[in-house]
Amino acid sequence: MSTDDTVRELLLVMPRMVGRIKRLPLPDQLKTLDLAPRHLSLLSLLLLDGPQTVSDLAEVLGVAPTTVSLIVSDLSRRGVLVRHEDDADRRRRIIDISPDSRDAIAQWLSPGAEAWRRALAPLTPAEQRTFVDTLLRYEEAVARR
Template structure:
């Protein structure tokens, strides 16, 4: 048994809350317009950025998502073909393309993603900017640690 307030206590609490959190997120209803699109987490991340930050270039999206511009281009092409995203020329540099959520899809995507953004704002509001940064950095370290462990874990069988 561990002493109250230890790292093990925090780990225990997080191991209990994370499955509940993931379960609740998975049960969020997808708007009818988006159900047939078979959206993956990579789509969710890109759509979240475009919803929160507005139109962005492929390079900006790649940098923010931490992936190669070719990966972003493939996702943008896929979602553009399905009418979810639109691409237009950058007025400042006609060689660049600006990516945005299509007007026809914006309402459904906002309906789907806004509650999550609102919940994060509500959860982070009591924290100072430094505490918010510590929380985000902790989540990023956790993601990296889980990713490393899943890559090196032996296959069960």
């Protein structure tokens, strides 16, 4: 298969994939929250990796801590996130999904995570890394336009 054949196939599959992702049903509890992609990434990190500091979240998301703080403040006001004192350093705050929101967020995000697990399972760790690196290069190339 040539690169052009592969590009053609990807140009057909990507819009279908995005369309299907957008149609994933949002649990009733989350429908009124007007969640955006930036919320999705932050909530995914907290769901998969557990409670984290604003700085840790900012580093992984590749944004400024002030950006994460704004998102956290917004979602905290809506009862989606909670902040706790860090027992090791009382000046730091640990961010987590609120107990009242955890099940709804897991219900919303888990199908996507499971689909990625199934899709990546046949690949070796090196092939998985190549796949992710390819997506990152694609994202970078699109952002330059």
